[in-house]
Amino acid sequence: MPNDTASSLSLVVARLPGVLIDLFPGAPRRVELPASTVKEMIDGLDALWPGMRDRMCDSRPAIRRHMNVFVDGEKATLKTRLAPGTEVFILTAISGG
């Protein structure tokens, strides 16, 4: 997990859904990593678990239609800025059949 001095000033917390970490054995539900936007956070997750970005984002690029990212209770986009210490909730939408 990234934890150098330079990045520690802007650490955020990513909370990952269980069905996502099932695809990446060893990934925890809670990850602290440096980021100032949602995009940077997802890039950081992808660096830790290659391929994770593709599961959350499509090639438009945008957060996938049936994935939801919430920051401070609001639905976020890749451009949403993250204050230090922000907790980011990544959730799967209700869908199925």
Add this chain to the structure above:
Amino acid sequence: MPEKVLVLVGTKKGAFIAESDGKRGSWKLRGPFCEHWPMNHVVGDAATGAIYGAGGNEWFGPAVWKSNDLGETWTHSSDGLAYEAGEEPIKAVWSLARRNGSLYAGVQPAGLFRSDDDGATWSHIEGLQNHPSRKDWNPGGAGLILHSIVTHPRDEEQIWVGISSAGVFYTWDGGKTWEPRNRGTRADFLPEGQNYPEFGQCVHCLVMAPGRPDRLYQQNHCGMYRSDDGGKNWQSIEKGLPSTFGFPAATHPRDADTLFLLPLNGDSAGRYVPDAKAAVWKTKDAGATWLDERKGLPQEDCYAGVLRQAMATDSLEPAGVYFGTSGGSLFASANEGENWSEIARHLPTILSVEAMVVSG
């Protein structure tokens, strides 16, 4: 060494594997695999024992899954499996084809990708998307999907693909240049007088006869066809069949004249087996005559369909034939369709069936 037969099943909720010895009399089911993703096509490479799965998940998008231990463990990747930024993203992988060291993947919306590192990374074969007809391709009921990939056994530059509902396309230069190959196939859903377009036909399944790369068969939304010139011209082979509609087609592993189809009752009649009685229809003369094989199959109140990639043959002698239904039943014949038995039931909707024979 004794043989092991694996029937690879893609379903709406994961992949399954039915396993038997070479006698194919007793089967054991394993699964679900691939984290319950919809698996549109699961294929095996008998030379290496690797299994590959084409998937697309509403939450997580497209990926190709891979197992190197006959399904015990799986990995997944979609690295490079994407169109350019701004284009409609890929929703799912629909079809896979293995040729020597390469793996091809057909996707939705229709496009073709290639991997030369066993599915770890992918590159787009852009020539197909650049065909002038691309802007006029229309989706079929399942979307604009590239569902059939047929490679040439001796020339890697030649590939045929089937796209619903753009038709059959062919490349002779490894995917740089493509041309439609639909002459003689109908599009009954177009206005009168426009039923034989250059492209826009709703091909449902495209297969190549063994040992004869010039001979292709296709099950179409509007008829069954054979081509003896690599798809340049198609002849109807639907005379003697109970309908002109169906989804899958499966060739015999050695006999270019033998083909198995599973006609359904029609595109607007429920898409069930005709008269609610299941039958596999077999020709041994390249479509001139047909025989219905139904011994052991449900002959009463069977309202099942069989989807485009859900029938296959194995490589044994006599050949095994397999199909899976929309209702989750998997049927097998160990003698080329003469006798059938249900080897699994109550599975999720079956999307694909393939067979792989490996050393036990």
